[in-house]
Amino acid sequence: MLPFARVTVIGLGLIGSSVTRAVRARMPTVRLTGYDADPSVRDTARAIELCDDVTDTAGASVIDADLVVLCVPVGAMGAVAAELAADLPADAIVTDVGSCKASVVEALQAALPGTTIVPAHPVAGTEQSGPEAGFATLFNHRWCILTPPEGTDPVAIERVASFWRNLGAEIETMAPEHHDRVLAVTSHLPHLIAYTIVGTASDLEEVTRSEVIKYSAGGFRDFTRIAASDPTMWRDVFLSNREAVLDMLQRFSEDLSALQRAIRWGKGDELFELFERTRAVRRSIVEEGQDDAAPDFGRSHE
Numbered sequence: 489m490l491p492f493a494r495v496t497v498i499g500l501g502l503i504g505s506s507v508t509r510a511v512r513a514r515m516p517t518v519r520l521t522g523y524d525a526d527p528s529v530r531d532t533a534r535a536i537e538l539c540d541d542v543t544d545t546a547g548a549s550v551i552d553a554d555l556v557v558l559c560v561p562v563g564a565m566g567a568v569a570a571e572l573a574a575d576l577p578a579d580a581i582v583t584d585v586g587s588c589k590a591s592v593v594e595a596l597q598a599a600l601p602g603t604t605i606v607p608a609h610p611v612a613g614t615e616q617s618g619p620e621a622g623f624a625t626l627f628n629h630r631w632c633i634l635t636p637p638e639g640t641d642p643v644a645i646e647r648v649a650s651f652w653r654n655l656g657a658e659i660e661t662m663a664p665e666h667h668d669r670v671l672a673v674t675s676h677l678p679h680l681i682a683y684t685i686v687g688t689a690s691d692l693e694e695v696t697r698s699e700v701i702k703y704s705a706g707g708f709r710d711f712t713r714i715a716a717s718d719p720t721m722w723r724d725v726f727l728s729n730r731e732a733v734l735d736m737l738q739r740f741s742e743d744l745s746a747l748q749r750a751i752r753w754g755k756g757d758e759l760f761e762l763f764e765r766t767r768a769v770r771r772s773i774v775e776e777g778q779d780d781a782a783p784d785f786g787r788s789h790e
C-alpha cells in the first residue's frame with residue numbers, strides 16, 4: 489500500500505521536479521499537484537507535465553493533499569508554509585527537503601502550529617537548478633535524513649520514510665542540530681571552499697585568468713562544478729546554518745594554517761602523514777560504495 493495518495497510539491501526546481509519525476513516513475517497512481525512562486529517555472533512545469541495539476545497559488549495546491557513536500561530554498565520555507573497554512577487539511581503531513589534542518593524545523597513549527605511536520609533532507613543533488621534539471625533517479629541509493637521534532641507521531645515518521653524509500657532512498661534519522669553539524673563539514677564547507685577558490689582564480693589579472701580557464705583540468709575543474717551551484721540556495725544555507733558552518737570553518741582555518749607552516753618549514757613528513765590519512769578516507773568511501781565518480785547512483789538521466 490502506498491504511504492500517500494495525493495502529494496503536493498511546492499518549489500518545482502531541481503529537487504522538486506526530481507521528486508515529481510520519481511513519484512511518477514515509482515508510484516504512478518499518486519495524484520501530483522505542484523506550485524512554484526515563479527510563473528515561468530509554473531509554465532515550464534505545465535509544458536513538460538511534471539504534475540497532474542499546477543496551481544497558481546500555494547493555498548490551492550494543498551487543498552486536498554495528504555502529503556506536502558516543500559522544495560524551496562531554506563530561507564523561504566517559513567514564508568511558504570505561512571502562505572498555505574489556512575488551506576492545509578488538518579490531517580495532512582508536511583515535509584521538506586532543505587539542506588539544513590534546525591532553522592527549517594523552527595520556521596515550519598512557527599508557521600504551522602498543530603500540523604504534523606516530518607522534516608527530511610535527501611543528500612543528493614547537482615549544481616543545476618530549475619524544473620528541467622531534475623531526474624527520476626536522483627534519490628536512488630542516496631541517504632535521506634529525517635529530523636522529526638521530539639514527540640512527532642511515529643506513524644507519520646514511518647509514512648514519510650516509506651515515501652522516500654519508494655523514491656529509492658535509504659533512511660537515517662537524527663536530531664536537526666546534529667544533522668546541521670555533520671552536513672556543515674560534509675557539504676556546506678566544501679561548497680564554501682569551492683566558491684572561494686574559484687573566486688580567487690577569477691580575481692586574478694586578465695592573462696592568468698584566461699590561462700586558468702584554458703588549463704583547467706582535474707582538481708580545479710571539479711571545484712568549478714561545485715562553485716556553479718545555485719546562488720540563492722547556498723546563500724540561504726550559509727545564513728541558516730551559520731553557527732555550525734562558522735565552527736567548521738574555524739577548525740578548517742586552523743588546519744590550513746598548520747599546513748602552511750609545514751610547507752614553509754619544509755616539514756615533508758607532516759604533509760605526507762596528512763595525505764596518507766586523507767587517501768585512506770577516500771578509499772573507505774569508495775569501499776562503502778559512496779563514490780559518485782565510479783558507480784552511477786542515478787546521475788545518468790536514464
Ligand SMILES: NC(=O)c1ccc[n+]([C@@H]2O[C@H](COP(=O)([O-])OP(=O)(O)OC[C@H]3O[C@@H](n4cnc5c(N)ncnc54)[C@H](O)[C@@H]3O)[C@@H](O)[C@H]2O)c1
Nearest residue numbers: 499501502503525526559560561562586587613614617618
Ligand atoms: N540542489 C541540491 O543539490 C539540493 C540537494 C538537496 C536538498 N536541496 C534543497 O532543496 C531545496 C530546493 O533546492 P533546488 O536545488 O531544487 O533549487 P531550485 O532553485 O532548482 O528550485 C527552487 C524553486 O523554489 C521556487 N521558490 C522559491 N521561493 C518560493 C516560494 N516562496 N514559494 C514557492 N516557490 C518558491 C523557485 O522559484 C524555484 O523554482 C533547497 O531547500 C535546498 O537546500 C538542494
Ligand SMILES: O=C(O)C(=O)C[C@]1(C(=O)O)C=C[C@@H](O)C=C1
Nearest residue numbers: 587610611612613614615674675
Ligand atoms: O553533488 C552536488 O552537486 C551537491 O552539491 C549535492 C549536495 C552535496 O553537498 O552533497 C548539495 C547539497 C545538498 O543539500 C545535498 C547534496
